[in-house]
Amino acid sequence: MMFIDSHAHMLSRTTDDYEAMAAAGVVAVIEPAFWLGQPRTHVASYSDYLSSIVGFERFRAGQFGIRHYCTIGLNSKEANNEELAEAVMEILPRFALKEGVVAIGEIGYDDQTELEDKYFRLQIDLAMELDLPVMIHTPHRDKKRGTSRSMDVCEEHGIAPSKVIVDHNNEETVRECLDRGFWAGFSIYPSTKMGTERMVDILKQYGPERIIVDSACDWGISEPLAVAKTAKLAAQKGVDQEAIRLVCYQNALDAYGQSGQMKEEDWLNPPAIDQRTVYEGNSILRGQREPVVETPKSRRTMDDLIIE
Amino acid sequence: MGDTPSTLLRNWITRQAPPPAADWFDGQIDKLLGDPAQKTFDIAFGMAPRKLGKDDLVLSAEDLAAADAARSGWNPAQWSIDVAARVCFLIALSKDPSQPFAARFKDLHRTADLGELLALFSGLSLYAAPETLVDLAAGGLRTNIKAEFEAVAHRNPFPAEQFAINPWNNMVLKALFVGVLLEPIQGLDERANPELARILSDYAHERWAADRLVSPELWRCIGPFAGDEYLDDFRRVVAHGKPTEKKAVALALTTAPPSAGKDELCAALSAYAEMIASGALTWRAIADEMLDNSLAITRKLNFEVEMTR
Numbered sequence: 001m002m003f004i005d006s007h008a009h010m011l012s013r014t015t016d017d018y019e020a021m022a023a024a025g026v027v028a029v030i031e032p033a034f035w036l037g038q039p040r041t042h043v044a045s046y047s048d049y050l051s052s053i054v055g056f057e058r059f060r061a062g063q064f065g066i067r068h069y070c071t072i073g074l075n076s077k078e079a080n081n082e083e084l085a086e087a088v089m090e091i092l093p094r095f096a097l098k099e100g101v102v103a104i105g106e107i108g109y110d111d112q113t114e115l116e117d118k119y120f121r122l123q124i125d126l127a128m129e130l131d132l133p134v135m136i137h138t139p140h141r142d143k144k145r146g147t148s149r150s151m152d153v154c155e156e157h158g159i160a161p162s163k164v165i166v167d168h169n170n171e172e173t174v175r176e177c178l179d180r181g182f183w184a185g186f187s188i189y190p191s192t193k194m195g196t197e198r199m200v201d202i203l204k205q206y207g208p209e210r211i212i213v214d215s216a217c218d219w220g221i222s223e224p225l226a227v228a229k230t231a232k233l234a235a236q237k238g239v240d241q242e243a244i245r246l247v248c249y250q251n252a253l254d255a256y257g258q259s260g261q262m263k264e265e266d267w268l269n270p271p272a273i274d275q276r277t278v279y280e281g282n283s284i285l286r287g288q289r290e291p292v293v294e295t296p297k298s299r300r301t302m303d304d305l306i307i308e
Numbered sequence: 309m310g311d312t313p314s315t316l317l318r319n320w321i322t323r324q325a326p327p328p329a330a331d332w333f334d335g336q337i338d339k340l341l342g343d344p345a346q347k348t349f350d351i352a353f354g355m356a357p358r359k360l361g362k363d364d365l366v367l368s369a370e371d372l373a374a375a376d377a378a379r380s381g382w383n384p385a386q387w388s389i390d391v392a393a394r395v396c397f398l399i400a401l402s403k404d405p406s407q408p409f410a411a412r413f414k415d416l417h418r419t420a421d422l423g424e425l426l427a428l429f430s431g432l433s434l435y436a437a438p439e440t441l442v443d444l445a446a447g448g449l450r451t452n453i454k455a456e457f458e459a460v461a462h463r464n465p466f467p468a469e470q471f472a473i474n475p476w477n478n479m480v481l482k483a484l485f486v487g488v489l490l491e492p493i494q495g496l497d498e499r500a501n502p503e504l505a506r507i508l509s510d511y512a513h514e515r516w517a518a519d520r521l522v523s524p525e526l527w528r529c530i531g532p533f534a535g536d537e538y539l540d541d542f543r544r545v546v547a548h549g550k551p552t553e554k555k556a557v558a559l560a561l562t563t564a565p566p567s568a569g570k571d572e573l574c575a576a577l578s579a580y581a582e583m584i585a586s587g588a589l590t591w592r593a594i595a596d597e598m599l600d601n602s603l604a605i606t607r608k609l610n611f612e613v614e615m616t617r
Contacts, residue, residue: 047419054421059453091419097354098421260358271362273388277455278422 001245002267003227006030006252007106007135007167007187007214010068011049011057017217017224018064024228027267027282028067030214030256031057032106032135034075037219043087046078050091054098058278065282067267069256071105071135072096079119080111089122096130102256103127105135106167109146112139117153124157133163133258135185138173140192147173151180165212165255168193174202178210183255187216188226196226200234208243212251313378313434317396320371321389325360332359333393340397344404352397353416357390357423365392381465381494382433394427395434402435410440417444422453429459432466439470446475454488461493468495477504480529481511490525491595497528497563505533509541516544524556524594531560539569546576552597555580555589 005021008029021029031053040046053070061068072095074088096104104127109116127134134154139146147166154164166177167185170193177184186202187193199213215226223229231248235241256262270279311319318337322330336352365387367375375382384392402409413435417428429448432441445467448460461467461479471479476499483490490496508529512522527545530538545557557573558580564570574581583589 051419055425056453058422059455094350094354094419098419099357099423100421271388272364273362273391276386277426278453 001025001231001241001249002027003231003248004028004030004252005215005217005224005227006165006212006256007032007185007216008224009034009216009218010061011052012036012219013217013224015064018061018066021224021228022064022066022282024225026066026228028069028262029061030102030252030262031068031070032103032137033071033073034106034137034218035077039078039081040084041081043084043091046084046088047091050095054095054100058100062274062279065280067279069100069102069262071103072098072101073105073107073123073135074119075106076108076110076116076120076137076139079116080113082115085115085119089119092123092126093130096126096132100261101132102259102261103133103135103165104130105133105165106137107134108136108150109139110137112142112146112149120150121153121157124154124159127163128157128159133165133256134159136164136166138166138168140168143168143170144172148176151177151182154182155180163258167212167214168216170194171198171202174206174211178206181210183210183212183251185212185214187214188230189216189220189222191221196230196233199230200237200239203234203239203243203247204237208246208251210251211247212255213247214252311374311378313375313382314396314399316371316374316378317384317392317399320365320367321360321392321396324363324366324389329359329361333396337396337400340400341403344401344406349397349401353394353424356393356397356427360389360393362388362390362423365389379434379465381468383463384430385463387430390423391427391430394424395431398427398431399434402437408440409435409437410444413441413444417447422455425451425453425456426459429456430464432460433464433469438466441466442470442472442475445470446478449475449479449482454486457482457486458488458492461488463492463494465494467493468499473501473503477501477507480504481507484508484511484523484526489595489598490523490528491591497532500529500532502533505530505538509538512541522553524553524598525591527556527560528591531563532565534560534564534570535567536569539564539567539573542573546573552594555583555597556594558584559589559591559594 003026005026008031010029010031033050033053050072058068072092074085074092079085104123107120107123109120124134136150138150150166161181165183165185168187169177169184174184186199188196188199193216213227213230215224216222217224227248231244234244253262253264267282321333325333339348340352365384367385372385375384401412413428420428432438432445435441445460449457451457461483467476467479480490483493508526512526515522534542542557545553554577558577561570561574562584580589
């Protein structure tokens, strides 16, 4: 089965992760622009970060047979540094039209401050101007209200809910999100967001329509195989294959494909120029091995350490 | 005749692209020639692959001959249509006297995505005031992205024309180091120099010490300086090398200065003399042997596999 991990901060991940993801069937990842665990204090470092996710990281992923896309935006945490935020807003339009940019995101609220609100709204307008989807980061604290408020603001600005992916949902937010017509993302990030077992229960309750499973793997303790593992557990618990395909692959493609920057042909039948330059092709698509969900044998155990 | 690179590119793009995309492209060029404002350029440059796609530029042998006639050494054989369009926009921008092109190049490079990087460097030989772009081009060679390196180094007359000896030598050594073919680098024979020969011989010795293979292409740059100092390297290949390596040494010896050692080696490699004389054994043929046919589209070097067979 092919998987898309539509929320993965690959810049923070190792080559082992890329290998494991490719072996598990991940054909594409989306790297949302976010903060790096500590605040940036200069616009230049923000600019270089955006350059990395449209450039080198895209290339790096391609070496492992994984197509890399990204979203461009000013995150809610750094929106609170007004001087930085103003400067970042200036450079965003230039990055938002780079190849492989599938949305403006992840944007939204953290502490739900006035500055967060201001830049969230400005970026929704930018997305509408550029006809790009929006990826919303819903807050960890005061989550339910923050999620409702995020959708209120989207409606107020007139962006179609079908162009907005509301991420980091949980049992408390999913109903409203789906009822209002938005895409509902779930980040399988057990310590703070959502676990695999809970996710399968949600799938059983709500069905697959407009639900997207992602890993949100980053620099913290997180699981780059979360999408594949959720698919495996869901199958074991009797969720049908088509539903699994929708939430672990097709829905993400439909939602972010609205950008015009992400197509199935990108990995099934890539242009010759890409094959010469940035994309090595996926070993699973080349039929070399069966998809596996387990991490390939850890290289870190001494048992099978090969001395070359 | 008398076509400029810009008019050639324009013709090739508009004949290949479907009408709405071709019209868009023509419109952008006209706009840019009238008013090269940053925003006009950014939109054209950014939108090129969205409007035109990324198919390979379809060029005949006549087109390639016209390219070489318009700008000696220019070889767009492996360009895609979006690279062609972006280079066309860059040529227009480089004619704008209001701002030095090198400054604009630097600014674009700072925020470029992969496709834009390829365009910036592929067109190096076609922009005004190329001498102002030397450091930027050398910077492109510091990349970890092979395709970006190749955009500067391969089928591009810029390095041989503009690089001083150090960046030139660094480029050749790094090409070997990162597994990029030397054959598509223009001016390899003209720019051969004793310092490069020494660097490459040292590099070969390092590889051998680590029990690793040495690219057969390396000997091409040592050939003209293969007096006693380097003939031992050649002897080692003749004694222990694979067929492709021996062929390469036989070719390299054709440029070596006369010596008794050279004569001995040529005698040992006499099996290849006929192939060299008939033109069947060339550096292009060596490069082809290094490319795995099944991976030809991706230009992956199958050199190590080939060598250990």
